Amino acid sequence: MKRGLYNIIGCFLAFAIVFSLPVVSSKADDVQDQSYSEEDEDAKGYISVCMNPDGSKTEEWVTFGENGTNYIHVIEYDKDGNRVADLYGSEGTDAEGTKIIQYEGSDIENNEIHKSEKIYASKIREYQTYIYYANGTQVVTNDVRYPDGSTLLVEDYMESGGDEVITIEKTDTDKKLSKEQYRFVKKEVEIESEWGNWTETETVGLSLMGLQPKTKLITIPDSITTYWKSTYDIVSIDDKAFCNNKKVKTIKIGKNVVEIGADAFKNDKKLKTIKIYSDKITKVGDGAFEGIAKNAVIYVKSGKRYKEIVALIKASGVGDGVKFKKLK
DSSP, X not given: OHHHHHHHHHHHHHHHHHHHXXXXXXXXXXXXXXXXXXXXXXXXXXXXXXXXXXXXXXXXXXXXXXXXXXXXXXEEEOTTSOEEEEEEEEEEEOTTXXXXXXXXXXXXXXXXXXXXXXXXXXXXXXXXXXXXXXXXXXXEEEEEEOTTSOEEEEEEEEOTTSOEEEEEEEEOTTOOEEEEEEEEEXXXXXXXXXXXXXXXXXXXXXXXXEEESOOSEEEEOSEEEOTTSOEEXXXXXXXXXXXXXXXXXXXXXXXXXXXXXXXXXXXXXXXXXXXXXXXXOOEEOTTTTTTSXXXXXXXXXXXXXXXXXXXXXXXXXXXXXXXXXXXX
């Protein structure tokens, strides 16, 4: 029903273009983001056509609606002129002055794409894209652009039948890029009720897969908050997450880490100081701290489990010169 409505709107818009609006050049090379002004009192909408450097093209058909809401139909063509995407949506402004563009649906060879754009009164621009692939894989991205030129990009990649990975990329005002990558840690939970028993998958937290760029100090946080306001504890460090790091000298491990993966810091020859704030550690993989600086000091949170955690680290394999101290 919605798609049919948009088709009717599109036909009406085409009619309005022929009789009410200026003519767009038929030569693709002459069409560079041409659009019709909303200030034209007789206009029923406008078309914006953009030719991309790779030869692909994007057409945006907009029909002016009531109460400041406009209806949008975006058509994307590849460099060979094939129509590859149709996005339908609406455009308006909320009470706080935030401009919101919501693309409500599309289909690219049975893969759905949903997009939205928000332009805040402070000129912050926020873009969200949801892609649902036919094989079950989902990708959600949230891209925020700040007036000072800095950016924040969060991508949640959910592979069908596989891992779910969050990637966080930040650029500062000097365009320097930093990147964090986390993997969801999940477990099977048995549910018992009067209607029967079943198994559900529950998210325990996140496992840190790696950080870029390589720096002298690495801080593994207690938790992170994603763009959809969900907070997840960092409960583990992946195998080989920081192995062969030639720069790192100090590592700080957050209070929620339960497992340190095999070879996590192996051959980090300049690593002299490790501070472990977690008293929850139950597993340290083989070679996790093998090959760190010969005179390194590992500080472990003092408490009832201090000796147990030290024993786990020693059993994983550390040099004879490595010392252990209590972290208060």
